[in-house]
Structure formats: C-alpha cells, structure tokens
Amino acid sequence: MAIEKKYIVDTTLRDGEQSPGINFTLREKIAIAKTLDSLGVSRIEAGVPAMGKEECHAFEKIKLSCKKSEIVAWNRMNLNDIQASLDCGADIIHVCVPASALMIKEKLHKSNEAILEMIEVCAEHIQKFNKMFSIGLEDASRADWTFVEQIIKKASSLKASTIRFADTVGILTPRTCNQTINRIDTAMDLEIHMHNDLGMAVANSVSGTIAGAKYIDCTLFGIGERAGNCNLEHFLEVLDGHYDFGISLEDLRQHQNKLKNIIFKNQKNQPVF
Amino acid sequence: MAVIIDRTLAKIDSDTMVPRDLIHFCELLFTCGVTKIEATPQVLYKIQEFISVGSPLLFNQTKTCFLTIEHGTWKIESNKLIEKNLEFIQIQNLQSEKVRLIGLENLLTQDYETIFHDLINSGAQYLDLCPSNHKHCATAIALEWLLMGGQSISCSFASCNDDANLEEILMALKINGKSGLVGDLSVLRELKNIYEKITGEQIPEKKAVIGAGIFKVESGIHVDGVLKNPLIYEPFSPESVGNKREIVLGKHSGQQSVIYKMRELNLSESGVSTILFQLKEHCSKVGKSFSDLDLLTLVSEVNNGY
Numbered sequence: 001m002a003i004e005k006k007y008i009v010d011t012t013l014r015d016g017e018q019s020p021g022i023n024f025t026l027r028e029k030i031a032i033a034k035t036l037d038s039l040g041v042s043r044i045e046a047g048v049p050a051m052g053k054e055e056c057h058a059f060e061k062i063k064l065s066c067k068k069s070e071i072v073a074w075n076r077m078n079l080n081d082i083q084a085s086l087d088c089g090a091d092i093i094h095v096c097v098p099a100s101a102l103m104i105k106e107k108l109h110k111s112n113e114a115i116l117e118m119i120e121v122c123a124e125h126i127q128k129f130n131k132m133f134s135i136g137l138e139d140a141s142r143a144d145w146t147f148v149e150q151i152i153k154k155a156s157s158l159k160a161s162t163i164r165f166a167d168t169v170g171i172l173t174p175r176t177c178n179q180t181i182n183r184i185d186t187a188m189d190l191e192i193h194m195h196n197d198l199g200m201a202v203a204n205s206v207s208g209t210i211a212g213a214k215y216i217d218c219t220l221f222g223i224g225e226r227a228g229n230c231n232l233e234h235f236l237e238v239l240d241g242h243y244d245f246g247i248s249l250e251d252l253r254q255h256q257n258k259l260k261n262i263i264f265k266n267q268k269n270q271p272v273f
Numbered sequence: 274m275a276v277i278i279d280r281t282l283a284k285i286d287s288d289t290m291v292p293r294d295l296i297h298f299c300e301l302l303f304t305c306g307v308t309k310i311e312a313t314p315q316v317l318y319k320i321q322e323f324i325s326v327g328s329p330l331l332f333n334q335t336k337t338c339f340l341t342i343e344h345g346t347w348k349i350e351s352n353k354l355i356e357k358n359l360e361f362i363q364i365q366n367l368q369s370e371k372v373r374l375i376g377l378e379n380l381l382t383q384d385y386e387t388i389f390h391d392l393i394n395s396g397a398q399y400l401d402l403c404p405s406n407h408k409h410c411a412t413a414i415a416l417e418w419l420l421m422g423g424q425s426i427s428c429s430f431a432s433c434n435d436d437a438n439l440e441e442i443l444m445a446l447k448i449n450g451k452s453g454l455v456g457d458l459s460v461l462r463e464l465k466n467i468y469e470k471i472t473g474e475q476i477p478e479k480k481a482v483i484g485a486g487i488f489k490v491e492s493g494i495h496v497d498g499v500l501k502n503p504l505i506y507e508p509f510s511p512e513s514v515g516n517k518r519e520i521v522l523g524k525h526s527g528q529q530s531v532i533y534k535m536r537e538l539n540l541s542e543s544g545v546s547t548i549l550f551q552l553k554e555h556c557s558k559v560g561k562s563f564s565d566l567d568l569l570t571l572v573s574e575v576n577n578g579y
Binding site for chain 1 (some may be wrong): 382388412414417420438479484487488491495498501504506507521524533554557
C-alpha cells in the first residue's frame with residue numbers, strides 16, 4: 001500500500017533569514033532556492049517582497065530559477081505588501097493574520113471585527129489577479145478558539161487554499177498540538193508552523209502531521225527567530241517511512257552540508273540544532 | 274511530587290575538574306529545580322567534603338549514585354534503578370520493580386498516551402523515564418510523561434548525554450502550569466557558563482532556553498512587537514533565564530529598530546528614513562548585520578551630507 005503524501009514548505013529564506021546574524025545575498029538566496037527545488041521541496045517561502053527593491057529582485061530571480069517548487073510570498077495584511085508580492089510573480093500569496101488578543105490589541109491596536117474585514121479586503125484584491133492564497137494564523141496557539149474558528153470560516157468562504165496554524169512563540173506540546181490540529185474542521189489544506197522556544201518544534205511538527213496537517217513548515221538547520229523553527233532534516237528523520245514527503249534524506253544531508261558555509265558565514269558559534 | 278534527575282555528571286570525565294566548580298554546578302542544579310543529581314563515584318569523591326550524609330562505601334563503587342538535598346543538607350544515596358528498554362519488555366512485568374526506561378526515541382510516532390497510561394498503572398514500585406534524544410524529541414517525551422502524571426524523569430543539561438534537555442523541560446513545566454516542580458530558572462545563564470567551563474563545550478547561540486542569542490531580535494515586525502509588549506514575541510522573559518534582549522540592525526530592520534538603537538547610542542534621531550534605507554541596502558548587498566560602529570559611521574555620514 002502506498003504511504004500517504006505530505007508536503008514540506010521551506011521557510012529558510014523567510015523565517016530562517018529573520019534570525020539575527022543570518023543574512024543572504026542575492027546569489028546565496030538563489031543557490032539555496034535552487035537546492036531546495038532540486039531536493040523536492042513542494043513550496044519555498046522565498047521572502048517578503050514588501051521589504052523593497054532588492055528583495056523583489058531576489059524573489060523574481062528565485063521564481064525563474066526554480067523548476068518545480070511553488071514560490072510563496074509572505075505578507076502582512078496590507079494591500080501595498082500584497083501588491084509587491086503580486087508584482088514579483090509569486091505562485092502563492094501568504095497573508096499573515098494576527099489571531100491572538102495580544103497580537104491584535106497590543107501590537108496592532110485593532111478589534112477582531114477589523115481583522116476579519118481586512119482579511120476580506122486582502123482576499124478580494126488577490127482574487128482580482130487570479131492568484132492562489134493562504135491565510136496564516138499568527139500566534140494561533142495563544143488565541144481565543146472562537147476567533148480562530150471565525151478566521152478559518154472567513155478564509156474558507158473567501159476560497160483560501162490553505163490555512164497555516166502558527167505556534168509563533170513555541171509553547172505547544174505534542175499533546176496540545178495534536179488536540180488543537182484535530183479541532184480544526186475545514187476542507188482547506190492545513191499547514192503547521194512550529195517554533196523551537198522549548199526545544200519541541202520537531203516533536204510538535206511530528207504530532208501535527210500525524211493529527212492531519214498536509215503542509216509542514218521547516219527550515220534548513222532549524223534556523224529562525226529566537227531558538228529557531230522545525231529542523232527539516234530532524235523532522236524527516238523522525239517520520240522516515242511513515243509518510244512520503246518526496247525528499248531523500250540522504251540527498252538533503254549532502255546538499256545541506258554544502259550550504260552550511262553560506263548559511264552560517266557570519267556565525268562565530270555555529271549552531272548545531 | 275515528581276522527581277527530576279539530572280545525569281550531566283553521570284558520564285562526565287571529571288579528571289581535570291576542580292571540586293569548587295563541581296560543587297557550584299550541583300548547587301545551581303538544585304536551585305533550578307533538580308531533585309536528584311546522578312553522578313559518577315569519581316565526581317562524588319571530589320566533592321565528598323560537602324556531602325553530609327552517606328556511606329563512604331558509596332564512593333568506592335563503580336555504579337553512579339544520587340546526590341539529593343534536604344533542608345540544605347546534601348545526601349548521597351545508591352542508584353537502585355534497573356535500566357530496561359521499553360521495546361524489549363512487557364509492561365505487566367514491571368510490577369514491584371524500580372526501573373529506568375531507556376530508548377523510547379520513536380515514542381511520538383506511536384500511541385504514547387496509551388503506553389504512558391499503561392506504564393503508570395503497571396504497579397512498578399518506581400518508574401523513571403529516560404528518553405534518548407536520538408530523534409530530537411526527548412524533551413517532548415519526558416515532558417508529556419510528567420504532565421500525564423509520570424513519577425520520575427532523567428535528563429541532562431543541554432542534552433549532553435543524548436538525554437532530554439533539563440533546561441527545556443523545566444521551562445516547559447513552568448509554562449504549562451507546573452511551577453511547583455520548578456525552582457529559580459534565572460540561574461540558567463550561570464549554570465550554562467559553569468557547564469561550558471567544566472566540559473570545555475560551547476553551547477550554541479540559538480540553543481533553546483539557554484542560547485546566548487535567543488533574545489536577539491532584528492525583524493522590524495518583531496522589534497515593533499517586543500517594544501510594545503515583550504510577551505507578544507517572547508514566551509518567557511530574558512530575565513527569567515538570566516539573559517537579556519538585544520536589538521540587532523540588519524536588512525529586516527524597521528524604523529523603530531533604528532530609533533531604538535540611536536537612543537541607545539545617544540545619537541540625534543534626525544535622518545532616520547535615510548539611515549534605514551541605506552543600512553538595509555548595505556546589509557542586503559554584503560549579507561551581514563549592521564554593528565553599532567557601522568551605525569555611528571552611517572549617522573555621521575548622513576548628518577554631514579556625505
């Protein structure tokens with residue numbers, strides 16, 4: 001019997017590069033993206049086009065260099081950001097939606113109603129360009145569940161292809177992750193995005209995958225904000241033989257090793273995640 | 274009350290270690306919430322003057338012993354745990370035994386909740402879980418065992434014996450409402466320093482909970498968030514683990530980061546937009562962060578119209 005297929009979304013070039021001390025030049029970004037593409041990574045989150053001219057240029061080059069991977073552009077809920085991503089030719093427009101009260105009230109000073117309205121405005125703009133889009137629930141693990149459900153319902157009604165559940169500050173455990181992912185009732189594809197603040201990004205990603213997530217966000221060497229994201233190699237090691245991710249672990253190790261000098265070129269104390 | 278055993282000193286080569294450092298390391302382990310310290314006879318022999326109660330015979334055996342603390346007094350007790358691998362045993366055969374379960378690296382891909390339930394109800398006299406970190410999930414396995422009511426776990430600082438990470442488990446317990454099991458975690462930085470000294474190993478910058486660089490923040494969105502309320506992007510405060518936050522400038526920086534840095538360096542806040550634009554462009558081209566010295570130079574250039 002064929003084993004179930006699941007898919008990797010690599011965010012080395014977006015969340016990974018946000019890690020202080022990690023900075024890629026245009027050529028380095030393209031080298032990493034081409035490697036990920038050749039390895040069989042389904043989706044590459046290649047950056048944030050709203051950051052400016054250099055980032056857009058890199059994004060366009062990555063898009064041209066990759067043969068199979070779909071290229072994802074990360075956006076705030078902001079039409080200018082989204083337009084920059086559309087102009088760069090992204091395959092998928094990812095819109096990050098703050099989901100917890102802490103994010104909505106204290107960071108954005110907005111109401112839940114305003115967030116739902118902004119999702120609608122963003123989605124309608126993307127649809128004019130006939131682009132696939134995903135909705136990310138930022139800080140979903142600390143969010144009020146009723147509001148999480150409202151965002152999911154809204155995203156579904158607006159025909160988003162994917163819902164990304166983010167454990168933004170890495171506080172889930174495998175059990176709470178499993179319970180949470182199981183609670184999500186939607187026909188949209190489910191994606192998970194785990195952080196490693198308590199050393200459990202891999203364990204939680206494993207748990208979320210078993211609970212039903214179809215897309216799993218990872219980075220090379222687990223680089224990312226604070227203590228990092230889910231380490232792609234480690235994640236695949238745990239689930240080797242359980243699912244088909246379309247990536248050979250052996251190839252990944254070989255190619256990842258070649259990229260080590262690019263990724264950690266500025267690091268004195270090279271991380272060993 | 275659950276038991277947390279630290280095994281950092283159970284496999285360590287203590288030949289070159291000085292007693293003062295070992296004693297300080299043990300003091301800090303007890304301070305952050307460790308119940309028992311498992312150590313080699315060589316380690317215990319080195320710190321024997323500090324141990325009030327325990328048979329001298331224990332120093333002469335080949336097996337590790339446990340160091341415990343009671344009302345400030347350090348005691349030594351023998352290690353009677355029998356190590357067994359869960360893969361090769363029947364749970365019902367554990368009755369009345371004092372067991373340490375080892376291996377367990379694949380537990381998360383199995384029905385671990387049922388396995389934990391069966392273990393807890395096995396009738397074992399003492400059941401310690403010591404998961405291997407071979408598959409990078411030991412912290413999660415040890416934590417779930419304790420959260421489900423497990424009696425005892427074994428781990429080590431920074432996973433040095435390929436065990437679960439002590440510091441991650443303690444912080445995860447605190448965040449998951451089990452503060453009663455945790456001591457003062459602000460000593461973790463000091464514990465890290467002394468660990469690096471006695472082992473000669475450097476803890477990676479981004480190591481969860483204890484990495485020196487985990488509170489560095491560059492992204493404009495994140496800087497904006499932590500300046501409004503640190504809890505927005507930090508699950509625990511830097512101070513709670515003896516660390517401090519640092520705003521780093523780079524290609525992902527936003528205006529708030531530049532203003533923050535200029536204030537920190539007592540610089541005039543004029544020309545922020547130009548400075549931000551130029552520093553981002555520079556960082557993108559060279560693929561590096563922007564140091565304080567770089568900022569001082571750029572501010573001077575912009576203000577002098579170069």
